[in-house]
Amino acid sequence: MTPRSREHAIDMTGGLAPNQVREVQETYIEKSRPVVIIGPMAAGKSYIGTHLARFYGYEFIDSDHLIVDKYGEVSQIFTDFGEDEFRRIEAEIIREVLTSPSRRNTIFSLGGGAPMTPETAELLREETVIYIKVDAETVAPRIIHGRARPLLQPNPIEKWSEIFEARRERFEELASYTLDARGGRSISDMAAEIQNFILRSRKGQV
DSSP: OOHHHHHHHHHTTTTSOHHHHHHHHHHHHHTTSOEEEEOSTTSOHHHHHHHHHHHHOOEEEEHHHHHHHHHOOHHHHHHHHOHHHHHHHHHHHHHHHHTOTTOOSEEEEOOTTGGGSHHHHHHHTTSEEEEEEOOHHHHHHHHTTOOSOGGGOSOHHHHHHHHHHHHHHHHHHHOSEEEEOOSSOOHHHHHHHHHHHHHHHHTTOO
């Protein structure tokens, strides 16, 4: 929020009762931090985040999309510079979003391996983090014919399971809330479950 818009927001409370002023102030406080979505590759993080943005009024940001906009395709970064450089770039992008005062009321989806970077993990410990829990059976149709995920080649299901097991403990450790997205759950039900948690957490009920 710019100084000008902040001043305008404060002026708007002038004719309100004290309890209404408090509600307005709490609304701005509640929107001061992003809600972060983590989980394995192909868990549906962007899909769920987009739905939350569309139906619950959030801004949606995807860390991979930000990387592509600034540095080019993820697969090409892996090819040209390797995974270590990609993780450095990824951590830089994530820090920029999480420390930016302009990111309010945001759902922020991270790449599957992002929480494994120590710098990113430390940042996430201070945030509201939603972990999207899936299994190999659920993600199989999404990855078996795909070529856009360089870490999964040449045996997508086997590699996905191996990578997931290496990361699962970190996902669970960082999670403020775990959404069970295994099987054929509807996107509307999953988004509503997350929204209920967000509202309760902002009211201090979790």
